[in-house]
Amino acid sequence: MSVAPKPLPTPPSAFDLLRVPVLGRLMKSRNGRLVLQLPFLAIAALLVYDGFTGAQDAARNLATVVPWVHFRGVAVIVLLLVGNLFCMGCPFTLPRTLARRFVRPRRRFPRILRNKWLAVLGLLLLFFSYEWLNYWASPLLTAWLIVAYFGASFALEFLFDESPFCKYVCPLGSFNFAYAMVSPAKIEARNPEVCKTCVGKECVNGAFIPIAGIAAPIVTAPTGETVTPPAPVGVPRVLGCPTELFVPQMKSNLDCTQCLDCARACPHDNVALVVRRPGRVLFTPEAWPKRWDVIALFASMTGFALVNAFGMVPPVYDYIRTVAGVLGATGATVPAWAEGVALLVMFVLGGVVLPILAVMGTAWLARTLTRSTARLSLRDTAAAFTPALVPVGLGVWMAHYGFHFLTGAFTIVPVFQSFLVDHGITALGRPDWSVAGVENFELIGLLQIGMMVGGLAVGLLVAERVAARLYRRESFVALLPWAVLLVCIVGLAFAVFGQPMEMRGTIYFD
Numbered sequence: 119m120s121v122a123p124k125p126l127p128t129p130p131s132a133f134d135l136l137r138v139p140v141l142g143r144l145m146k147s148r149n150g151r152l153v154l155q156l157p158f159l160a161i162a163a164l165l166v167y168d169g170f171t172g173a174q175d176a177a178r179n180l181a182t183v184v185p186w187v188h189f190r191g192v193a194v195i196v197l198l199l200v201g202n203l204f205c206m207g208c209p210f211t212l213p214r215t216l217a218r219r220f221v222r223p224r225r226r227f228p229r230i231l232r233n234k235w236l237a238v239l240g241l242l243l244l245f246f247s248y249e250w251l252n253y254w255a256s257p258l259l260t261a262w263l264i265v266a267y268f269g270a271s272f273a274l275e276f277l278f279d280e281s282p283f284c285k286y287v288c289p290l291g292s293f294n295f296a297y298a299m300v301s302p303a304k305i306e307a308r309n310p311e312v313c314k315t316c317v318g319k320e321c322v323n324g325a326f327i328p329i330a331g332i333a334a335p336i337v338t339a340p341t342g343e344t345v346t347p348p349a350p351v352g353v354p355r356v357l358g359c360p361t362e363l364f365v366p367q368m369k370s371n372l373d374c375t376q377c378l379d380c381a382r383a384c385p386h387d388n389v390a391l392v393v394r395r396p397g398r399v400l401f402t403p404e405a406w407p408k409r410w411d412v413i414a415l416f417a418s419m420t421g422f423a424l425v426n427a428f429g430m431v432p433p434v435y436d437y438i439r440t441v442a443g444v445l446g447a448t449g450a451t452v453p454a455w456a457e458g459v460a461l462l463v464m465f466v467l468g469g470v471v472l473p474i475l476a477v478m479g480t481a482w483l484a485r486t487l488t489r490s491t492a493r494l495s496l497r498d499t500a501a502a503f504t505p506a507l508v509p510v511g512l513g514v515w516m517a518h519y520g521f522h523f524l525t526g527a528f529t530i531v532p533v534f535q536s537f538l539v540d541h542g543i544t545a546l547g548r549p550d551w552s553v554a555g556v557e558n559f560e561l562i563g564l565l566q567i568g569m570m571v572g573g574l575a576v577g578l579l580v581a582e583r584v585a586a587r588l589y590r591r592e593s594f595v596a597l598l599p600w601a602v603l604l605v606c607i608v609g610l611a612f613a614v615f616g617q618p619m620e621m622r623g624t625i626y627f628d
């Protein structure tokens with residue numbers, strides 16, 4: 119029988135959220151995540167209900183207003199200021215948790231799919247279908263999208279051992295993973311020395327809930343690994359990390375849903391949720407995997423930031439008509455199939471192919487200019503500078519989603535009142551549809567400029583540090599192509615945001 123050592127002191131440099139009285143205990147408690155998930159589940163159920171049964175009016179239905187005006191805007195701000203709270207409270211994993219009470223799948227997700235390429239594809243399909251099928255204008259389609267999310271999550275989690283939906287597929291999760299790289303909250307081992315002597319590695323393997331202080335049993339598997347065996351009937355089991363991260367080796371928030379299963383499973387109370395300066399990981403080279411799929415994910419997220427915004431400004435209609443004309447659809451109205459082809463080309467090229475080629479081309483140029491081709495591979499060069507894309511992309515997303523959120527922030531009040539009135543409840547009064555959000559467009563424009571310029575400044579700083587680390591005296595030459603790339607991205611964003619943007623999902627647009 120092993121005896122759990124006394125809880126360790128929090129490292130002096132870090133503020134550990136799990137050490138905060140009441141909050142820490144609540145977060146680590148067996149049902150701590152449920153406290154966040156149940157409200158999210160209730161909201162999702164409300165959206166699906168209103169989407170299926172309410173008026174099919176985008177600006178007056180909870181199913182369209184909440185996800186497309188409020189959720190996205192709040193999500194990017196929370197990611198920057200707090201952490202991946204939305205994955206922590208994600209209700210889509212609840213059916214999985216339920217299923218795991220009855221069945222424990224042993225099948226592994228196919229090796230060929232265990233990377234971020236599927237996530238890039240998922241993001242592409244989501245952004246493309248959002249634009250083509252106009253989810254923002256259809257409460258019914260948005261409700262179906264939410265139902266499909268629950269279904270896909272349940273099916274994959276039911277079939278496979280790890281959490282492939284969260285780690286490899288979910289577009290929302292991929293977005294959160296990518297930009298949680300700048301979040302201040304991160305899982306860490308309180309004392310890495312304890313992990314070195316830890317036998318069960320319960321943070322990743324899972325553990326039985328200790329009964330009367332008895333630690334989880336450990337067995338030696340045929341492979342020689344020490345693992346926790348399946349719980350005997352009637353003894354509850356704490357799952358290990360669903361995305362198979364090993365706490366003492368975690369360098370960043372990539373793939374971490376902040377579910378805190380690791381903290382619940384660790385028998386040594388050695389898992390901390392530390393809060394540090396936002397963006398710190400951008401300057402931590404070892405936090406960035408040298409993998410093409412990860413580089414592609416971050417490049418695509420930056421491309422999608424531009425293309426998604428471009429889909430909401432008037433020139434996109436000229437583009438669609440031009441492509442439709444090339445395809446022979448020259449009537450007064452562009453047929454849906456021609457619009458679909460035009461948008462698919464736009465998202466594939468602008469969101470995936472060109473951003474990846476731009477990153478590869480810039481890495482090639484930097485290597486050539488600094489004559490470092492023998493020393494640094496193309497992949498390693500691209501991976502080293504990938505962190506610089508994160509603040510630039512996040513700045514563009516914030517300018518975009520922040521615009522919709524600020525201009526429609528208060529629309530939730532009349533939309534909710536309207537929902538209640540439709541169901542015979544007038545206690546909160548009748549909706550005042552003149553309530554919208556910030557109407558000072560000059561102020562919003564200034565904020566957008568601040569977000570994009572701020573993102574560019576941090577991106578340039580990150581690129582400068584990487585160049586100094588890798589190239590020393592030739593760092594300025596190496597930095598130049600990356601600086602040009604980052605400035606071009608933000609320049610394109612300025613060109614897009616300089617156009618009048620559609621007021622989607624708010625009453626202005628009616």
Ligand code: SF4
Nearest residue numbers: 313316320321365384
């Ligand atoms: S975090 Fe806990 S369970 Fe994981 S290796 Fe360290 S001591 Fe063991």
Ligand code: SF4
Nearest residue numbers: 359374375377378380
């Ligand atoms: S490391 Fe794994 S178990 Fe721990 S919070 Fe992150 S996703 Fe959850």
